[in-house]
Amino acid sequence: MNDGKPNWWSRPSTPPEAARIPTPPPAEAEDFPLQAPDPAEPATPAPAAEPATEAPAAPRVDMTKEPAPAEAAGPTEAAEAPRASEAPEAPDAAPAPVEPLTADAAPAEPVRDEATAPQPLHEPDEYRTPPYGEPGPWAPAPPVQRPAAPLPTAPLPTAPLPAPQAAVPPQAPVPPQAWGQYDPWGAGHAPVPPPARKKSRRGLALVGALAFALVTGVIGGGVGAYVERNGGIGTVELPQSEAGTTDRAPDSVAGIAAAALPGVVTLHVSGGGSAGTGTGFVLDNRGHILTNNHVVDAAATSGDITVTFSSGETASAKLIGKDTGYDLAVVRVTGVNGLKPLPLGNSDDVRVGDPVVAIGAPFDLSNTVTSGIISAKERPITAGGEKGDGSDISYVDALQTDAPINPGNSGGPLLDGKGRVIGINSAIRAAGGSGDGDGGSGGQAGSIGLGFAIPVNQGKRVAEELINTGKATHPVIGVSLDMQFNGDGARVGDKGKDGAPAVTPDGPAAKAGLRPGDVITKVDGQRVHNGEELIVKIRAHRPGDALALTLTRDGRELTRTITLGSAQGT
Numbered sequence: 001m002n003d004g005k006p007n008w009w010s011r012p013s014t015p016p017e018a019a020r021i022p023t024p025p026p027a028e029a030e031d032f033p034l035q036a037p038d039p040a041e042p043a044t045p046a047p048a049a050e051p052a053t054e055a056p057a058a059p060r061v062d063m064t065k066e067p068a069p070a071e072a073a074g075p076t077e078a079a080e081a082p083r084a085s086e087a088p089e090a091p092d093a094a095p096a097p098v099e100p101l102t103a104d105a106a107p108a109e110p111v112r113d114e115a116t117a118p119q120p121l122h123e124p125d126e127y128r129t130p131p132y133g134e135p136g137p138w139a140p141a142p143p144v145q146r147p148a149a150p151l152p153t154a155p156l157p158t159a160p161l162p163a164p165q166a167a168v169p170p171q172a173p174v175p176p177q178a179w180g181q182y183d184p185w186g187a188g189h190a191p192v193p194p195p196a197r198k199k200s201r202r203g204l205a206l207v208g209a210l211a212f213a214l215v216t217g218v219i220g221g222g223v224g225a226y227v228e229r230n231g232g233i234g235t236v237e238l239p240q241s242e243a244g245t246t247d248r249a250p251d252s253v254a255g256i257a258a259a260a261l262p263g264v265v266t267l268h269v270s271g272g273g274s275a276g277t278g279t280g281f282v283l284d285n286r287g288h289i290l291t292n293n294h295v296v297d298a299a300a301t302s303g304d305i306t307v308t309f310s311s312g313e314t315a316s317a318k319l320i321g322k323d324t325g326y327d328l329a330v331v332r333v334t335g336v337n338g339l340k341p342l343p344l345g346n347s348d349d350v351r352v353g354d355p356v357v358a359i360g361a362p363f364d365l366s367n368t369v370t371s372g373i374i375s376a377k378e379r380p381i382t383a384g385g386e387k388g389d390g391s392d393i394s395y396v397d398a399l400q401t402d403a404p405i406n407p408g409n410s411g412g413p414l415l416d417g418k419g420r421v422i423g424i425n426s427a428i429r430a431a432g433g434s435g436d437g438d439g440g441s442g443g444q445a446g447s448i449g450l451g452f453a454i455p456v457n458q459g460k461r462v463a464e465e466l467i468n469t470g471k472a473t474h475p476v477i478g479v480s481l482d483m484q485f486n487g488d489g490a491r492v493g494d495k496g497k498d499g500a501p502a503v504t505p506d507g508p509a510a511k512a513g514l515r516p517g518d519v520i521t522k523v524d525g526q527r528v529h530n531g532e533e534l535i536v537k538i539r540a541h542r543p544g545d546a547l548a549l550t551l552t553r554d555g556r557e558l559t560r561t562i563t564l565g566s567a568q569g570t
Contacts, residue, residue, distance in 0.1 A: 256357045256419045257369045261310045262340035264359045264412060265289060266366040267317070267331070269296050271303020279360040279412030280307070280331070281421065282341045283463060287333040290463050291411030292426055293322045293394070294384065296329045307333050310367050321466030323569045325474055325539065327383055327394035327426055328459055330466045342413055345420030347399065347455035350374055355417050356401055358425055358451070360409030372403030372449075378526070380536035381452050383427045391570065395532065397540035398452035399423045405451035414453040423453030461542060475543045475564035478507025479514060481531035489521040489552070490534035512562040515553065522550035538564065 230236075248254040263282045267289075269275065278295030282288070289307065296319055299305050305317040315333040322329035354374045362368050379400045384392040401414060405428050414423035429450035465472040480496035480503075492509075493502040494516050502516040503509050521528065523537040524547055541547065543566035550559050 250419070251417050253357055253369070253371045256415055256417070257359065259419050260342060260357070260359055260413065260415055261367055261369075263342040264310060264367070266308045266361040266364075267291060267295060267411070268306045268308070269299050269303060271299040272301070274298045277361060277364045277408050278410045279408065279425070281411075281413045282339050283330075283467075284341050285339050287336060287339065288320065288463075288467055289317065289331050289333065290424065290459065291329055291331065292424065293324055293327045293329045295411045296322065296331060305331055307331070308366065309336075321470040321472070323462055323466065323472040324384070324392050325394055325569050326454065326458065326462045326472060327396065328424070328454065328462045328466070328472070330463055342415075343420045344456055344460055345416050345418070345422040347422050347457045350377065350399060350416070350422055350455075352376060356403055356422070357415045357419075358401070358403040358405055358409060358412060359415070360405070360412030360425060362404075362406035362408040364408055368409075370404040372401050372451075374399060375402050375450075376400035378540070379452060380533040381427060382532055382536075394426075395536045395539050396426060396452065396454050397458070397536045398426065399455055401451045401453060402449040403451060404447040404449070406447050409451075422456050424456065424459050425451060425453045427452040455540075458540060472569040473543055473566045474569050475538055475541050475545065476508070476567045477512075477514075477538060477549075477562055478504035478509045478565055481534065483531050485519075485531065487519065488529055489519040490528055490531040491519045492516050508562050508565045512549070512560040514549075514551070514560060514562075518551045518553050518558075520549050520551045521557075522548075524548055525550075 248258065250256070250259065260281075265280050265282065267278045267280055269278070276295060276298060278291055280289040280291035280295075283290050296305060299319060300322065305319065306314055307317045308314045313336070315336050317331040317333045320330040320332050352374050356372055356374055358370045358372070360368055377399055379398045381396050381398050383394045383396065386392060399414070399422070401423075403414070405425050407428075409425045410427075412425045413421045414425055416422045428447055429452075430446070431448045462472045480493045480500070482491045482493040485491040492514060496502050496504075503514055520534055523534065526537060528534045528537060538547075541564055543564050546561060546563050548559060548561050550557065552558070
């Protein structure tokens with residue numbers, strides 16, 4: 001097979017190496033394995049061939065194409081012929097006769113002329129390192145290449161071949177991924193890496209959709225947060241109803257307040273080392289203003305009273321008169337024009353549940369309007385008593401209301417549904433307090449819905465007396481009461497103040513036949529439970545009024561008629 005063109009399976013080797021390479025066994029039809037040389041086996045010398053006239057060149061076999069199926073051959077026969085396209089170059093030469101092989105003879109190898117054969121360009125490498133020597137011991141065997149076309153079979157001798165001295169172990173099948181072009185200069189044959197898998201377009205679409213959702217979510221969240229914080233994008237214009245009428249019904253709270261506020265004033269009083277704030281309302285065009293006595297009591301002897309109208313104008317005021325027993329006082333302003341007196345109603349016509357409006361300056365918050373109803377009538381209350389001698393105690397048969405009244409509302413008007421004054425706000429019952437007045441004994445406590453007002457009928461009479469005479473008169477019955485009595489009713493004492501008789505001689509009670517120790521239980525049919533309530537009921541009338549008193553004496557119930565007398569107030 002030496003045609004002068006060295007191939008990778010027939011590189012020239014040194015005579016010693018060539019001598020050690022045994023002749024491969026005949027190939028089978030289905031496979032062309034190449035047997036690795038055995039260094040331990042000595043080379044068998046080939047017998048001399050008979051001289052021939054001229055041996056044709058050995059045909060070249062193309063091992064790079066797939067073999068075609070060949071005709072069936074015996075186990076000891078193989079078909080091998082040159083391809084038509086690769087015919088011998090010398091067709092004129094006759095082929096050398098083929099001598100049959102005997103059992104003792106081995107096939108003869110062609111004689112090589114070392115002088116004319118191509119020589120390697122470099123000295124042979126005893127380690128057979130590629131590319132100058134044969135494949136090294138570490139290089140894998142080249143893959144089997146099959147011919148592209150079936151080769152014609154040639155008759156071969158049927159003599160059995162000599163048995164090899166040592167059995168060649170079968171070669172393991174080469175995995176498909178290890179087949180490829182042999183690289184003689186490479187350190188070894190590495191498996192061809194599998195082709196890279198293409199990414200699924202579905203996965204890319206999913207990733208893109210998730211990224212888009214994330215971006216839109218972030219943008220939407222930012223826009224939503226901005227809209228929520230700023231109420232929208234751009235200039236904010238809130239909806240609003242068109243301007244309507246400001247008129248209100250005269251009997252509504254707004255209508256009552258609008259009509260009454262010009263006649264309500266705020267009083268700031270200072271003197272005697274104290275100061276306070278209260279409320280009053282205009283009685284007439286002459287500048288008389290009605291308020292509570294405890295509002296102006298600090299300026300009774302020497303002090304300053306300043307009146308502030310709802311319009312904001314201020315004026316100085318002078319005390320005209322006051323009465324401790326009724327807790328009423330009158331002051332007057334001068335040089336003020338355009339006064340708005342409030343109309344007075346009739347407190348005897350008031351019924352429980354009637355709507356009311358209270359106006360005042362609680363905690364110096366002037367022009368404060370609250371509303372409620374009449375919760376009760378003829379509530380006997382007492383206020384004051386800070387002096388301890390009883391001279392500052394006031395007795396009021398009051399109207400009770402749930403309209404919020406707080407410290408500073410004292411002296412302000414309590415108006416009915418028609419804007420008429422039916423009471424003068426005077427006291428409140430505070431939570432935790434036991435007294436009456438602005439906060440009672442609880443001090444400056446707030447409203448808990450228990451407000452009390454002096455009936456305007458009583459206030460009108462007292463105000464007229466204070467304006468006309470500077471003093472107010474109190475109705476009396478001419479007895480001294482036992483204020484320590486714990487029974488039901490008001491008991492006439494055994495002795496009066498400073499040892500005087502308990503029943504004033506020739507007084508109203510003496511004329512009616514009352515005696516010391518009598519217990520008065522009713523006044524004009526209304527029950528009284530103690531001496532304070534009896535005083536409240538008596539002062540709710542005018543001097544000269546006739547009253548029917550029910551009393552018990554020695555276990556008997558008696559009725560006596562009495563005409564009220566008069567006493568000068570303080």
